[in-house]
Amino acid sequence: MKEERVFSFSNRWFVFSAGGTFLVAALAILVGFVWLPSEHSDFTANGLWGAICSAAGAPSSWYKGGDIVTDAPPSKVIVLPPLSEPRVDAVSSGRGATLATQRCSMCHGVQSPAGITAPALAGQFADSIYKELRDFHGGARENAIMQPIIANLSDQDMHDVAEYYSSQPRVEPTPAADAQDDGARMLAMQGAPMRNIAPCAACHGVLDRKGAAPWIGGQAASYLATQMRSFADGSRHNDIDEQMRNVARQLRPEEIDSLAKYYAAQQ
Amino acid sequence: MFHAKRLVLAHFWLAFVAFFVALLLGAWQMLVRSPLMSWVGNPEHYYRSVTAHGTVMGYVLPTLVAMGFGYAICELALKQRLIGLKWAWAALILLAVGAVMAMVPVAMGRASVLFTFYPPMIGNVFYYLGVVLVVVGSWIWVALMHVNLRAWKRANPGKPIPLAMFANVAGAYLWAWTAVGAALEILFQILPVALGLKSTIDAGLARVLFSWTLHAIVYFWLIPAYIAYYTLVPRAIGGRLYSDSMARISFVMFLVFAMPIGIHHLFADPQVGAGFKFVHSVFTAMVSVPTLLTVFTICASVEIAGRLRGGKGLFGWLKALPWSNPMMLVLALSFVMLGFGGAGGLINMSYQLNSTIHNTQWVTGHFHLIFGGAIVIMYFAIAYELWPQLTGRTPGSAKLIRTQLWLWFIGMIILTFPWHYVGLLGAPRRMAYYDYSNPAIAPEAIWVTASAIGGFVLVISGALFVYILAKTQFGSASSEEEAPAPFTFATCAYPVEHVPVALNSFRLWVTLMIALTVVNYSVPIVQLLRLPQTSVPAVYVGAPR
Numbered sequence: 001m002k003e004e005r006v007f008s009f010s011n012r013w014f015v016f017s018a019g020g021t022f023l024v025a026a027l028a029i030l031v032g033f034v035w036l037p038s039e040h041s042d043f044t045a046n047g048l049w050g051a052i053c054s055a056a057g058a059p060s061s062w063y064k065g066g067d068i069v070t071d072a073p074p075s076k077v078i079v080l081p082p083l084s085e086p087r088v089d090a091v092s093s094g095r096g097a098t099l100a101t102q103r104c105s106m107c108h109g110v111q112s113p114a115g116i117t118a119p120a121l122a123g124q125f126a127d128s129i130y131k132e133l134r135d136f137h138g139g140a141r142e143n144a145i146m147q148p149i150i151a152n153l154s155d156q157d158m159h160d161v162a163e164y165y166s167s168q169p170r171v172e173p174t175p176a177a178d179a180q181d182d183g184a185r186m187l188a189m190q191g192a193p194m195r196n197i198a199p200c201a202a203c204h205g206v207l208d209r210k211g212a213a214p215w216i217g218g219q220a221a222s223y224l225a226t227q228m229r230s231f232a233d234g235s236r237h238n239d240i241d242e243q244m245r246n247v248a249r250q251l252r253p254e255e256i257d258s259l260a261k262y263y264a265a266q267q
Numbered sequence: 268m269f270h271a272k273r274l275v276l277a278h279f280w281l282a283f284v285a286f287f288v289a290l291l292l293g294a295w296q297m298l299v300r301s302p303l304m305s306w307v308g309n310p311e312h313y314y315r316s317v318t319a320h321g322t323v324m325g326y327v328l329p330t331l332v333a334m335g336f337g338y339a340i341c342e343l344a345l346k347q348r349l350i351g352l353k354w355a356w357a358a359l360i361l362l363a364v365g366a367v368m369a370m371v372p373v374a375m376g377r378a379s380v381l382f383t384f385y386p387p388m389i390g391n392v393f394y395y396l397g398v399v400l401v402v403v404g405s406w407i408w409v410a411l412m413h414v415n416l417r418a419w420k421r422a423n424p425g426k427p428i429p430l431a432m433f434a435n436v437a438g439a440y441l442w443a444w445t446a447v448g449a450a451l452e453i454l455f456q457i458l459p460v461a462l463g464l465k466s467t468i469d470a471g472l473a474r475v476l477f478s479w480t481l482h483a484i485v486y487f488w489l490i491p492a493y494i495a496y497y498t499l500v501p502r503a504i505g506g507r508l509y510s511d512s513m514a515r516i517s518f519v520m521f522l523v524f525a526m527p528i529g530i531h532h533l534f535a536d537p538q539v540g541a542g543f544k545f546v547h548s549v550f551t552a553m554v555s556v557p558t559l560l561t562v563f564t565i566c567a568s569v570e571i572a573g574r575l576r577g578g579k580g581l582f583g584w585l586k587a588l589p590w591s592n593p594m595m596l597v598l599a600l601s602f603v604m605l606g607f608g609g610a611g612g613l614i615n616m617s618y619q620l621n622s623t624i625h626n627t628q629w630v631t632g633h634f635h636l637i638f639g640g641a642i643v644i645m646y647f648a649i650a651y652e653l654w655p656q657l658t659g660r661t662p663g664s665a666k667l668i669r670t671q672l673w674l675w676f677i678g679m680i681i682l683t684f685p686w687h688y689v690g691l692l693g694a695p696r697r698m699a700y701y702d703y704s705n706p707a708i709a710p711e712a713i714w715v716t717a718s719a720i721g722g723f724v725l726v727i728s729g730a731l732f733v734y735i736l737a738k739t740q741f742g743s744a745s746s747e748e749e750a751p752a753p754f755t756f757a758t759c760a761y762p763v764e765h766v767p768v769a770l771n772s773f774r775l776w777v778t779l780m781i782a783l784t785v786v787n788y789s790v791p792i793v794q795l796l797r798l799p800q801t802s803v804p805a806v807y808v809g810a811p812r
Contacts, residue, residue, distance in 0.1 A: 056791075
C-alpha cells in the first residue's frame with residue numbers, strides 16, 4: 001500500500017489543521033495588534049504602524065523635547081554592588097597599609113581598636129569605609145577629629161585605605177553575659193514591621209547586604225549606641241534617604257542599648 | 268515486560284523517594300508561614316526549602332515518572348525489547364548525578380533561586396549544571412523513544428501505532444522542544460554569570476526564554492496522567508475506550524498548542540508587548556480544547572463500563588460503576604481536581620482577569636491542585652498498575668490504596684482551596700513570612716492555618732503510598748496471593764484497523780509546533796536581543812555578606 005502524503009492539499013488533515021492554526025493565529029494577531037490597540041490613544045499616537053510596533057513591544061518615547069536638561073549635575077560617586085567574591089588589589093591595599101599606619105591605626109587599630117570611641121575597621125566592607133571617608137571629606141558627616149585628619153587625602157587614597165582595612169581579618173568579639181537577648185535578636189533578624197523597623201540584618205549583612213552599609217558585628221556597644229542615638233536625633237545624617245534615621249527614631253532607648261550589646265557580641 | 272523491569276523500577280523508586288523528601292519540605296514550609304508557628308527567623312532557610320521542593324517536584328519527579336513509564340510503554344505496548352537499554356541506564360545515572368549536584372548547593376544555601384531561576388538572582392554554578400544534567404538525561408530518553416518507535420514502524424509498516432506509544436512519543440517530542448527555552452537561558456545567560464565571566468544579565472530576556480519552557484513543561488508532566496486516563500483506566504474498570512481518534516487528536520493538539528503560550532506567565536512584565544500577550548492568551552485558550560476532549564472521551568468510556576455492568580437510564584450507569592476499584596476512584600478524584608484547577612486556570616490565562624490574581628497565592632493553589640492533585644494522583648495510579656508487572660507481586664489491600672488516594676484528595680483540597688481564597692484576598696506568593704497581627708492580613712490567618720493542616724494530610728498520604736509500594740515489593744508473600752495477570756492496555760469500543768497517516772505520525776504536528784513557536788516567540792526574543800542597555804547587575808545568592 002502506498003502511504004498517503006501528509007503535506008498535501010489533498011490531505012484534509014493537513015488542510016484543516018494547518019489552515020485552522022493559521023486562521024486562529026491570523027485572527028489573534030489582527031485583534032491583538034490592530035483592533036485592541038486602536039481603542040487606546042497611547043497606541044494610536046503614531047499611526048497604524050506605530051500601534052503595531054507598540055503592541056509588539058518596541059519601545060517608543062512620548063518625550064519630544066531636546067536632550068539637554070539643565071539641572072544640578074549628578075553625583076560622581078559610583079558605588080558598585082558588592083562582588084560575589086571580593087578581589088583584593090595588592091598594590092592598592094599596600095598603599096592603604098602605609099596610609100593607615102600613619103593616620104588611622106592610633107584610634108581604629110589594625111587588628112583591634114585602640115579605643116572604644118572609634119569603630120574597629122579590620123574586616124569592614126571596602127565600599128562602606130570609602131563612603132564614610134567621602135562623607136567626612138565632603139562634610140556630610142561631621143567629626144572634629146576625622147575631618148581634619150583626612151582633609152588632604154585624595155580619592156585614590158580613600159580607596160586604598162578602604163581596600164587595606166577590608167582585607168584584614170575581623171576582630172574577635174568580646175563575649176558579654178547579657179548579649180543573648182531574644183528581643184534584640186528578633187529586632188536584628190526580623191525587625192518590627194508594625195513599627196516600620198526593617199531588620200538590621202537586611203542591610204548590614206547575614207540576611208542581605210546593601211551597598212555602603214557597614215558590618216556592625218563586634219563593634220563596641222557604646223559606639224553603636226551613640227551612633228543610633230545620633231541618627232535618632234538627627235545629629236548624624238549621612239544615611240542615604242534617611243534609611244537609618246527612620247529606623248533609629250522608632251527604636252526605644254532600651255532597644256538601642258540591647259541591640260548595641262547584641263551586635264557587640266557578634267563576630 | 269522483557270528486560271526493562273529493573274530500569275523502570277529504578278526510575279520509579281528514585282522519583283518517589285525524592286518526592287517524599289520534597290513533600291516533607293513542602294509541609295514544613297506551610298507550617299512556618301502559618302500562624303501556628305512563630306516565623307522561621309531567617310527567610311533564607313524558607314527559600315532554600317522552596318527551591319529544593321520546586322526542583323524535585325518540578326524537574327526530578329515528573330521527568331523520572333515520564334521516563335520510567337515511557338520505557339515500560341515501549342515494551343508493553345510495542346511488544347518488543349527496549350532498544351538502547353545501556354543508554355537508558357546512562358540517562359538515569361546522569362539524572363541522579365544531576366539531582367544530587369543541584370541539591371548540594373541548594374542545601375548549603377548557595378542556590379536559593381527557586382526552581383524557576385529568577386535572574387538576576389544567580390546561585391552556585393553547580394545548581395545549574397545539575398539541572399542541565401537532568402535535562403540532558405531526559406533528552407537521551409527522548410532519543411530512545413524516537414528510536415524505539417522507528418524500529419517498530421519498520422517492523423510493522425502501515426499498522427497503527429499503539430495509542431499509549433503514540434501519546435508517549437508526543438510527550439517526548441513536546442519535552443525536547445520545550446526544554447530548548449530554558450536550555451538557551453541557562454547556557455547563554457545564566458552560566459556565564461554564574462561562572463563569573465559576566466556580572467550583568469538581561470533578566471527580561473531570561474524571563475521570556477524561561478516562559479518558553481515554563482508552560483509546556485506542565486503538559487509534559489501531564490502526558491503520563493493522560494496516557495493513564497486513555498489506556499489504563501477503561502481497561503481497569505471493565506470499559507472500552509470510546510474513541511481512539513479523539514485520543515490521538517488530543518495528544519497532537521497538546522503538541523501543537525502547549526508550547527507557544529508561555530507569555531501568559533508574563534502578563535505583568537513590561538518588556539513584552541501587549542499584542543503578544545493577547546496572542547498567547549488566545550492560544551492558551553486553545554490548549555483547553557484537548558483537555559475538554561479528554562474529559563468527554565473518558566466520561567464516555569466510563570459510561571460504556573457502567574452500561575456493560577448493567578447500568579440503565581440517564582444516570583443509572585453511574586451507580587453501576589465499580590467504585591471500590593482504586594482505578595475508578597482515582598479517575599473520579601483526579602477529574603474533580605482537574606475540573607476545579609482547570610476553571611481556575613481559565614482565570615489565570617485570560618489577559619484581563621489575570622490582573623486580579625497575578626503573583627498571589629491563588630497561582631500557587633492553582634498549580635498544586637492541577638499538578639500536585641490531578642496529575643500526581645494519576646502517577647500513584649500508574650505505579651499501582653505497573654507494580655505487579657515490575658515486581659511480580661500484587662498490592663495486597665485495595666482498601667489501603669483507596670484510603671491513600673482519598674487522603675491525597677482531601678489533603679489537596681484542604682491545602683489548595685484556602686490558598687485560592689487568600690490569593691483573592693491579596694496574599695502574595697513566595698513570601699517567607701506574613702505579619703498576621705496586621706489588621707489587613709489578619710483575616711487570612713485562619714485559612715492559612717487550614718491549608719497547613721492540608722499539607723500534613725498529604726504527608727500521611729505520601730508516606731502511605733511509599734509504604735504500600737515497599738510492602739508489595741519487599742513484604743512476605745501471603746499464600747492466597749495470585750500471580751499478576753499479563754498486562755494489557757484498554758481496548759477501543761471499535762477496533763482500530765486503520766488510522767489516517769496524519770494521526771499515525773508526527774511530521775505535521777511537530778512542524779506546526781515549531782512554526783507556531785516561531786510566530787509567537789521570534790519577535791519578542793529578537794527585539795529584546797537588539798535592545799541596548801537591558802542588562803542589570805546580577806544578585807549573587809549566598810555570596811559572603
